Amino acid sequence: MRFEVTSTNLEDVEADSLIIQFFETTEVPEAILTLPESIKEEVAPPIGTGGFKAKLGQVLPVYPKSAGSIRCFLLLGLGSKQDFSLEAIRQAHGYAALKVKELGSRSVAVPILSIPPYTAPEITASVVEAISLAFYKFDKYKSKVEDGKYPELVRLVVDSDMKGMCDAAAREATIVSEAVKLARDIANMPSSDIPPKRMAEIATEVGMASGFSTKVFEMEVLERMGMKGIVSVGKGSSNPPVLIVMKYDGGGDTYAVVGKGVVFDSGGISIKPSEKMEEMKYDKSGAAAVIALMKAVAELKLPIRLIGIVPVVENLPSGNALKPGDIIKFRNGKTAEIISTDAEGRLILADALAYASEMKPKAIIDLATLTGACVIALGTHASGLFSNNDGLADRLIKAGEKTGERLWRLPLWKEYFEQIKSDVADMKNVGGRPAGAITAAAFLMNFVDSNIPWAHIDIAGTAWTQESSPEKSYIPKGATGVGVRLLVEFLKSEIKQGQVSLAGNANT
Incomplete structure (x- = not known):
């Protein structure tokens, strides 16, 4: 057409x-x-x-x-x-x-x-x-x-x-639109056809065609890099984990986007109920959106530098899998006690966010199908937004209104961090049922340099069409590709407006 x-x-x-x-x-x-x-x-x-x-x-x-x-x-x-x-x-x-x-x-x-x-x-x-x-x-x-x-x-x-x-x-x-279709394709694919290694190959192929570079870190290198969050979640599967790092250089300011890539999430040892488990192929929607965003930005030739970081794992139970009670030391040196292996997304994002912080970008944004709690809070009409920077959050919300990929901001008050304190480690990976989406975001915030504006977007309710999803004529059943149009619009707006403001933080 x-x-x-x-x-x-x-x-x-x-x-x-x-x-x-x-x-x-x-x-x-x-x-x-x-x-x-x-x-x-x-x-x-x-x-x-x-x-x-x-x-x-x-x-x-x-x-x-x-x-x-x-x-x-x-x-x-x-x-x-x-x-x-x-x-x-x-x-x-x-x-x-x-x-x-x-x-x-x-x-x-x-x-x-x-x-x-x-x-x-x-x-x-x-x-x-x-x-x-x-x-x-x-x-x-x-x-x-x-x-x-x-x-x-x-x-x-x-x-x-x-x-x-x-x-x-x-x-x-x-x-x-073609980038959104790519994101939908990746998210819709069954994990049998897109293990972590294959997703890395797709990212590399897209980069070669669109004009961005791709580097893939495999298990042995991840171990040496101290990426124990990614390694620990991925070791339960016979398909080893990877970390995909994509870079586009159009000049200008540097932004980093991080996407959760769980090609299939059984819950691991803390296994999920079987009902609707087939939908857990969509747990790679954040990764799909980031790869597609890199494609769009490169083909649009936007005058920015964009780093896409995608940790990719398969979360399965096995004799070698991560267990409740285990303690992980992440790349930035912080430790976490594992309460539930089904709260695995934040573990792989932790290493990826720490790695992104080392690159000192103007802003870091992560996309993740992170919590069912966000779906309970907001339904399927908006993605959850969490941020350490009011200006960044406001501009993302504005981009969401323009693109129809709406965001609703939730707080990160210091009281929520109390819920994830551990007796045996720096923190634990779940904070109980209350405010589950917020405590997940609070966990992630521990791995972001506090001087860098950061936003976490929980797309658990918007990444694929569900029974309660609003009818949208241009979104057929299955993966939605959410996040691609939103972040393209955001980045274009950033280019027009200039640098990210460091002023103002309502979460303290």
């Missing part, structure tokens, strides 16, 4: 289907643009009879009476102006894309214009993301693949004076 930006008059555009967007009003739906009389005559009847209300995501096909290149007008509802947002654009155009596929249109045209407070390039990017991601399908393991009638061409019709900027926005959104 190819996106093409054109400034052709709407009545002259060539496409099988033409999408026409409307706002919902108390009376007759209002088109977002002035329609040519020839088109207005065709779409007026269903609007006049009340068959089309323009509710968000409503799609009504209207077949023209006159002969021409347009075989179908798709009336698309954007909902009310009061609730209008870029997320509404994505939701609506995702539903339109699914209808286009149902109709079998080989080409589709979409009018684009500025709708305050959003610019035409911003709306262009949201439309491209929605259509591209709505068509995602993970079917590589199907013996018979469904014949997908996807359009070959999507024409984005813009004003001539906006063509250059919208063209750039479409290209960038295509790059980001």
Whole structure:
């Protein structure tokens, strides 16, 4: 599928289907643009009879009476102006894309214009993301693949004076969407086909194709590096752990992103219940997002330096596995008593965060499907955000609002650190049932240089679609690829705004 930006008059555009967007009003739906009389005559009847209300995501096909290149007008509802947002654009155009596929249109045209407070390039990017991601399908393991009638061409019709900027926005959104699809692919794959070594190979292959370097540390080297958190969790599996370090150098400030990569999480000796254990293949979603983010940033050629650090393990029980009561000494010299081997993500992230801190980046952000407690607290509508820096947290929240990958900040007050104190080590790896997502973040904070702005994003509720997940037209069942669009937007904003502020910390 190819996106093409054109400034052709709407009545002259060539496409099988033409999408026409409307706002919902108390009376007759209002088109977002002035329609040519020839088109207005065709779409007026269903609007006049009340068959089309323009509710968000409503799609009504209207077949023209006159002969021409347009075989179908798709009336698309954007909902009310009061609730209008870029997320509404994505939701609506995702539903339109699914209808286009149902109709079998080989080409589709979409009018684009500025709708305050959003610019035409911003709306262009949201439309491209929605259509591209709505068509995602993970079917590589199907013996018979469904014949997908996807359009070959999507024409984005813009004003001539906006063509250059919208063209750039479409290209960038295509790059980001392809990265999201990569993250979904990695997260959706069964662990039988993506043990730690294979994930390292994928990262290396992506780096060679996209323009970033990759270095892989294996078990023997990890031992020498003092990465006992990664080694201890990974030693229970016959598939040894790895640490993947990716670097992109576009000049400018350095940022580090860390992604939890547990290719399968049985819980280890503290084994999980069997119900829904198959979903634990998604425990590598943070790692998938970081690899995909590196791809996007490199292909966008952003003027920053980005370090991606991904510890990858398989958490299985065995005679050699980590046990409750064991004590681990991490890379930064701190120790932890193991209470539950099912709280393994924080153990591998601890070493990775300590390693990231040694590189003295402007900021460190980690992504992890870390706690079920975060799902209990926030459900599946937002990822949990924890940070030692108010400015960093605020900018991440802003990026989340713009991309529809929302974040909700939770506190890291000093009282929570009391819950993870140990009698025999510096800390223990769980702090009991109360505030489980917060105590997990408090554990991680012990491994970050206090002078470096850091944010932890718990994506346990948002990394894959669950029964309570909100319906999103551009997110099919399975892995969501959450975090990629969020962090691309964040990094682009950082480039515009300059350095991360060290001021202000509300957690003390």
